[in-house]
Amino acid sequence: MKTKIFFAVVIALIGVVPAQTLAQHSGQLGAFDMLPQSIYANPALRPAGKLNVGIPALSGVYVGHHNNWYNPNAYMTTDEQGVATLSGEAILSQIDDFAETSQGVGVELLHVGFKLKEKHYIHVRATERAQASIKIPRDVFALAVYGNTGNNTLDNNTADFSELNLDGIHYREYTLGYSFSPNEKWTFGIAAKYLYGMERIQTETSNLKIYTDPLTFQMTSSGTFAVNTAGVYGAMDEDSEAIHSDMKTYVSGLKNHGFGADLGLVYHPTEKLQLEFSANDFGMIKWKSDVANYTTGNGEFAYNGISLTDFIFATDSEFDDALENELDSLLSDLEDRYEFEKTEEEFTTNINGYLRYAASWELLKTQKMRGKVWANAMHGVFESQTPFSFAVGYNHTFWRNIQLGLHYSKRSNATGSFGGGIALSSGPAVIYFMAENMRFANMTQVNVVDDQTGEREASIMYFSNPNDIRINFGVNISIFEKDKKTSRSYY
């Protein structure tokens, strides 16, 4: 017993990746009822444990990385001399409407939950969440590969940068959750959240376009690009003080407050069938500390070349001076159009709310094992960045202390993949590990060598396929219901 506990703690210390923050986005999370973190999928879900305590900062760690275009194996070929050729067209083939790179991290700082008189479940938790993403419109790459003339792939000769998006958020979430089962069929849940914002980068407006006339190559741009930031300006401006300079203020003294909630219900029309619906991560934060808003002017600008009309017949220095003045005027006009105007206005952003629909069917139930098939779908609403995803899978519970899951999931703008998870219960310790796919384990190392000496000058290691990598792990302490016959814990 002690050995098991020891190993559980070691593993917990080695790595914990829970499906928190964006782990709600994990397709398989809600299927693992052994984990208190299943409540992230639907606040109405009941963890199996009657008392669940997460190891602080280790109970739920989530790491997500997504890159839908960087795949060197797909577009880089290397010859015998070590000369690597990047195929522009192959890069483009990896991109649909935009190239996206995103990184998400979540750490559950605190989690305590307990059942109360069978019908009630209460939990509190605190989670640190951070995510950053950048989207580069496909047309940016198309310009690099094909240019803006000739056989380009631009619709109507227009490079559309509307999908250009820079987004990042770091906040802390304090949650009080409650679920109630009035009968065996229904369970309702709610999780009320206080949100403490720390940094934010939000692309408010992005609709830049550049049209190139196929005959004259005259260019016309339109649109605006606007970004709101909080907690960033001070760190970048030499004359300002960063919010991070005073740790106490940074941790608890900022004025970026917000509220959110999760709502959910679970319905058992039959004993074997379970239907779930939840609305998660709906909330907003009002950003007030170290706010900076950057907006370009009206991006409507037509570049027809240098206008020589007024001085085409001038000669020598008169022409040179007039040309210089015209160039200065052009640059000045361009700066007026595209120069970022900075303001310091508070702004409000929504966190990435999404709806989740799920169903499961219990295929097998014996004393020693249970098995169920499940399926779910999620999608963002309103301004949410949450993409549509779905997953289908099978979970099997062995001997009441091992839960294994296999599933297939597909997210929009990502390739489908098979993943799985495992949760192990040993005494009160429950450790788990989940991965949406195995791509995290497959790495490619690119070594840059000197072509004369062959010496290695630099190395870069990266996922061989960085498409939709999500892993969750963690360790909890859970007290389960005892089996009345065996007096053993339910799990």
Place this chain on the structure above:
Amino acid sequence: MTPFKLILGSLILLVLSTGCVREEIEVSDVQFDASPEIGAPLAFATIQADQLIQNFDEEGIVHAGEDGTLSIIYVDTLDGLSTGTFLDLDDQHFEQDIDLSELDQASGIEFGTLTITESALYSFESSEGDRLDSIRFDSGVFDLQMNSTGTYPVSGAVRMYSADNTVAFEVAFADDTAPISVSSTSDMGSVLFELVNNDNVSNGVRFEYELTFTDVPNGQVGEIDFEISIEDFSIRHMGGYIAPREVPFEGKVVGIDMFSNDHFGSISIADPRLHLHIKNGFGIELDMQIDQLTGRAHDGSEFVIDGDNIERLPLIEGGQFSGEPAETVITLSNESLDPDLTTLIASSPKEIQADMTVTVNPNNEPSSFVSRESAMDLSFEAEIPIFGSIADFGMVDTTELSVGDFLETVDDLSEIQSLEMRLFVENGFPVDAGVQIVFLDENAQPVDSLFENPELVFHAAPINLTNPNSADYGTADGVTETLTLVNIDRDRIPNLEAATDMIIRVFGNTAGNGDHPIRLRAQDKFEISLAAKTKLDLDEN
């Protein structure tokens, strides 16, 4: 082993085995397999006809009418007629002999002094038969020579009287030492004579000689000779009857610079005009007729129109008052001569010469006036409306060019696979125009050319041909778009680097290549846009 341990061990093994680097790639160089084509506009300009006029018409020879139609007007101010050109009063000489020995009064000298007076009426001689009422000299020399064969001292004066018997001019003289001889000159500036005209004399002036002799011992009487000359004079004003006379007025030229350079092709101007702007400051009518009109081309060839085939020009009125010239404009059009002016202009004359004859007082007016300031000023003007046609026009010029020097200033050409220059023209001028440039090396051998074959870069705008009598006939009523591409592949650069000179050939014609006239207006315009497209060969070395 418990299932728990088994699964835990498998998990650890799985993590350890899958956490390794699967693949290593060694890279020594990176190349980017892409050849984007980047196009961008370089420059543009909208050029209106009146803007061209302002910039190239330094001499102000292009004029726009109220309706915007344009004409080229060449003007030369010529040497006109001055008073001295046709009024020819010769130097005047008068002689008078007085013989004292024949005078009864001569004996009176013995009593002390004797004064005698003689008068004579002379005529200012006019070779043309003028009968003048008055002459005011502006300048002149009155030369008096008096010689006496006697020995008595003499003093006296010579006086000239106007018709009203007032003294107009007087010169005194004296000599008291034998031999008696007087020589003097006097200025006649501003002297006014009113002349006597009757049946017996024309342009008459009465002279009076007054001589006073003084007795001296052994004095002797003798003959006194007077020789008087009025010469080197200029007339400020004269009036009266100025007899008709013809004055040759030849070699009057107006230059037409547009034909000064070599060119080829035929030019037809629909309605050219020649204007003679005359300011007649004489108080007298003039009649000017063209004896011959000659167009002289750049190659020395001449096109001559005889005066017999040129209509008679109207009379030129004289000024009513001195200092107030009368202005007359005489216009020659196609109807005025045969062959007409269109035919003359079609010979591409770089100058037009008019040889004329001016008749003064053609109607034999009895009274008129001229003064020193009087003159007939003449401007000869050729008006060439830009209304006509040009067929197969061309000009050739050679200039130095060093492409190699220019290319040395470019940092790096290796990434440029090809370059395409693109000229887009929206032409509102009713003119086709093209260009070809041939690049020559130092041995004057062609190494490359701008186009494979000469190309039109401007296509004429559509023109209005509905009504030949309408003022809009031949004007542009739309625009024509032309896209010209010049491709410069990397392979052409070595040849261009060797170029040291270039021959530029510009050619063109009006819409229809001379089939019908076109009319250019000040508001006609064309828009040109220059863009470049380059195909890059990206290779990050």
